[in-house]
Amino acid sequence: MPSHLAARALLSDPLTNKGTAFSEAERDALGLHGLLPPHVGTLDSQIARRRRALDGMADNFQRYAFLRDLQDSNEVLFHALVQSDLPHMLPLVYTPTVGDACERFSEIWRRSRGLFLSYPNRHRMAEILSDPAYDRVKVIVVSDGERVLGLGDQGAGGMGIPIGKLALYTACAGFHPAEVLPILLDVGTDNVARREDPLYIGWREARVRGAQYDAFLEMFVAAVEQRLPGVLLQWEDFAGKNAYDLLGRYRHRLLSFNDDIQGTAATAVGTLIGGVHRTGLPLARHTFVLFGAGAAGSGIAEMLVSVLMSEGLDEAAARQRIWAVDRDGLIVSDMPDLAPQQIPLARPRSDVAHWPLEAGVTRIGLYETIANARPTVLIGASGQFAAFDEHCIREMARHCEHPVIFPLSNPISRAEANPADVLAWTEGRAIVGSGSPFGIPGVTQVNNVYIFPGVGLGALAAGAREVTDGMFLAAARCLGRLGGSNGSLLPEIANLRLVAREIAVAVALQAMDDDVATITSADKINAAIDSAMWEPRYSVEMAGAARSA
Numbered sequence: 001m002p003s004h005l006a007a008r009a010l011l012s013d014p015l016t017n018k019g020t021a022f023s024e025a026e027r028d029a030l031g032l033h034g035l036l037p038p039h040v041g042t043l044d045s046q047i048a049r050r051r052r053a054l055d056g057m058a059d060n061f062q063r064y065a066f067l068r069d070l071q072d073s074n075e076v077l078f079h080a081l082v083q084s085d086l087p088h089m090l091p092l093v094y095t096p097t098v099g100d101a102c103e104r105f106s107e108i109w110r111r112s113r114g115l116f117l118s119y120p121n122r123h124r125m126a127e128i129l130s131d132p133a134y135d136r137v138k139v140i141v142v143s144d145g146e147r148v149l150g151l152g153d154q155g156a157g158g159m160g161i162p163i164g165k166l167a168l169y170t171a172c173a174g175f176h177p178a179e180v181l182p183i184l185l186d187v188g189t190d191n192v193a194r195r196e197d198p199l200y201i202g203w204r205e206a207r208v209r210g211a212q213y214d215a216f217l218e219m220f221v222a223a224v225e226q227r228l229p230g231v232l233l234q235w236e237d238f239a240g241k242n243a244y245d246l247l248g249r250y251r252h253r254l255l256s257f258n259d260d261i262q263g264t265a266a267t268a269v270g271t272l273i274g275g276v277h278r279t280g281l282p283l284a285r286h287t288f289v290l291f292g293a294g295a296a297g298s299g300i301a302e303m304l305v306s307v308l309m310s311e312g313l314d315e316a317a318a319r320q321r322i323w324a325v326d327r328d329g330l331i332v333s334d335m336p337d338l339a340p341q342q343i344p345l346a347r348p349r350s351d352v353a354h355w356p357l358e359a360g361v362t363r364i365g366l367y368e369t370i371a372n373a374r375p376t377v378l379i380g381a382s383g384q385f386a387a388f389d390e391h392c393i394r395e396m397a398r399h400c401e402h403p404v405i406f407p408l409s410n411p412i413s414r415a416e417a418n419p420a421d422v423l424a425w426t427e428g429r430a431i432v433g434s435g436s437p438f439g440i441p442g443v444t445q446v447n448n449v450y451i452f453p454g455v456g457l458g459a460l461a462a463g464a465r466e467v468t469d470g471m472f473l474a475a476a477r478c479l480g481r482l483g484g485s486n487g488s489l490l491p492e493i494a495n496l497r498l499v500a501r502e503i504a505v506a507v508a509l510q511a512m513d514d515d516v517a518t519i520t521s522a523d524k525i526n527a528a529i530d531s532a533m534w535e536p537r538y539s540v541e542m543a544g545a546a547r548s549a
């Protein structure tokens, strides 16, 4: 390539660009004089400049767009800025702002990032993946955009989620930006408003479903297996049935997990394990109501069963402690059309036959469930804004001193309750965790970011062949052991890198115990984790490399 084009290519590739931080020697060797202003900056001065610009912006959506643009022009600076203040930056690159970003993704589309594998291009997957740019990829986060947070079908706009999650893989678990690959499987969208939007960037057709969808997913998995054997794949924001089907079909074939089902379960259960002492009752004496028994709610329920059994209950007794409420009310076994994952959560009708219900009432709603089952823990994963109303929360607080209440749905527009209201309605007695950050002291942000980066890092460090349920349980227990500080049930966001490291070790050791690890020495695993964790710093090699070329 002519040297003037090579110099421009260096500046326009986010993996090589250093902006004003190119040294004089690099500018000499690489032909960068004139393309940059004379000032030679440092990473710290660049962070300060970007931070000032960010702070001057009017709203978080603008900040998100600004940060995405930075990520697409200089990855080191983007990640250094994010890591310089994780508590401030996480809500900008991830929930809650990423919800707006997915809804308005087409509006802010600027530069290519990751891969859009669309249905009409299905026969080109191998060709697309053959690009040498993907040689180093270790982690894929993939979505088909059908159930984005609690916002439903966003089609190609769902790409905001894999991009955001992988930014966190780098921020928390130290994966180099070249090691992560966001993928959006564009099989159309049933969101008519998106499809009819002239700016929409996706494939403007109704969603492909059934056998065609399954065949497309199989082509995708086969192409990944072929091109990137050993890669860790995280299924993200697929709609309920597909989420379960894909996990079941591929979890033993590909190193993969579903974050909505397994990651959420480990996060919620880990938070409970760490915080349960504040209620004065051991976990095995609690009664749980899960509101929303989809991917997240059912995953939490099943992990709770495992934990309660490890505390001495048999399976039937553990299931007796859990009540699941979905859109048709309390899940009872004679209900038609239960999803497969809801069947084990259904209660026999005889369990509720004695509940005093008004004449003619067959649907047992959240309030009736709370009033009769008297839960001590209430977890929301329904995407239903304000579903935990004053009536329900006051009823719950009548029966226990420290009700544990987790409105986990994201973004804030889908949260089952505002934690401030929950605290007010319970005279401050409730122990509250929310999915999105509300910035209320003492309210824990119960978010999957505590779990998935460490699980991915640990699974890869152990050379695991698959991600077992035991590895997620180990992650949850580790999170519980780490516990909280400053009133929160979880470690501070600022410490997420330490959390990911601890969880990675626990997960990798569990992979050894579960006989799925190919690396079977704890020392080697520790060393692999340490050497895998990249810090966002500019490489000092470029000038020398250019001179010797």
Ligand code: NAI
Residues within 6 Å of the ligand: 147, 148, 149, 150, 151, 239, 240, 259, 260, 264, 267, 291, 292, 293, 294, 295, 296, 297, 325, 326, 327, 328, 380, 381, 382, 383, 384, 408, 409, 410, 411, 414, 434, 435, 436, 446, 447, 448, 449
């Ligand atoms: P999903 O679509 O699989 O499940 C939602 C469930 O809620 C479905 O079973 C649905 O039938 C039920 N539902 C709908 N309307 C209802 C109503 N009026 N009453 C009771 N149930 C109702 O979605 P998924 O993956 O389980 O996610 C649900 C929510 O949880 C989303 O808002 C998501 O953002 C949030 N979530 C939060 C996480 C966190 O880290 N805090 C992690 C994963 C999910």
